[in-house]
Amino acid sequence: MSASLEPKISRTSSVDEKQDNVLLLSQIQKLIQKKDNNNLYKLLKKNKKSRTSYKKLKYEGVIYKIGQNLCIKADRRIDYVAKLIKIVKLVDNNDEIYPLIKVQWYYRKFELGDIPKNYMDYISENEVFKTNEYDYIEIESIVSLAQILTYEEFDKLETMNDTTYFMRAAYINQTFQPPIEEWATTCICQKPPNPDLKYIQCEACQEWCHLKCVDLTKDKAKKLLNFVCPKCQQ
Ligand SMILES: [Zn+2]
Numbered sequence: 001m002s003a004s005l006e007p008k009i010s011r012t013s014s015v016d017e018k019q020d021n022v023l024l025l026s027q028i029q030k031l032i033q034k035k036d037n038n039n040l041y042k043l044l045k046k047n048k049k050s051r052t053s054y055k056k057l058k059y060e061g062v063i064y065k066i067g068q069n070l071c072i073k074a075d076r077r078i079d080y081v082a083k084l085i086k087i088v089k090l091v092d093n094n095d096e097i098y099p100l101i102k103v104q105w106y107y108r109k110f111e112l113g114d115i116p117k118n119y120m121d122y123i124s125e126n127e128v129f130k131t132n133e134y135d136y137i138e139i140e141s142i143v144s145l146a147q148i149l150t151y152e153e154f155d156k157l158e159t160m161n162d163t164t165y166f167m168r169a170a171y172i173n174q175t176f177q178p179p180i181e182e183w184a185t186t187c188i189c190q191k192p193p194n195p196d197l198k199y200i201q202c203e204a205c206q207e208w209c210h211l212k213c214v215d216l217t218k219d220k221a222k223k224l225l226n227f228v229c230p231k232c233q234q
């Protein structure tokens with residue numbers, strides 16, 4: 001190689017680098033416009049300055065740790081719920097920083113697709129279902145921590161707030177695991193209990209019964225001193 005060629009070669013490669021950088025930045029802009037954080041992650045995780053191994057993050061004065069459950073901002077009035085899986089700081093060639101979190105979604109009642117209508121009667125507004133769906137989302141989507149209890153724990157609560165949920169099944173590939181037919185049941189109708197509905201407890205067998213299944217109104221139920229269910233009356 002002659003000495004005179006050297007500057008030419010190095011100039012060409014720096015022009016290429018600049019073009020690559022311009023291309024990358026326009027790609028990043030497009031992904032941000034589309035809010036496509038999953039592909040933004042794929043694109044920038046290779047950058048040497050990007051880091052994907054934080055154990056906790058501080059946002060608006062609250063510390064969030066991997067494995068904790070979160071309430072996530074939704075377009076509607078009620079929140080989504082998700083588990084915090086990963087905290088990442090992506091960096092582009094201009095040292096612009098893109099902090100993101102990876103979450104595993106829980107479905108809430110309003111997110112369940114085509115399930116039989118009567119199933120909806122058994123499902124609570126405070127119920128969540130673990131899914132196998134993951135996304136990268138902005139840290140600014142975090143609303144607060146969420147608490148996910150078992151049904152039994154939730155049932156015993158004296159007071160509740162809107163960040164407390166319970167889980168008795170997962171929802172994987174549009175299917176409940178375990179299936180609804182295997183959920184614990186209550187009442188003489190033997191249906192899965194829904195804490196959103198009104199129940200009355202039998203003094204004899206301690207079973208909770210739907211007011212409508214035992215022909216009671218709310219007012220009548222309040223006035224009753226003792227309730228004994230039809231099964232125990234026989
Ligand atoms: Zn019933």
Ligand SMILES: [Zn+2]
Nearest residue numbers: 202205229232
């Ligand atoms: Zn009874």
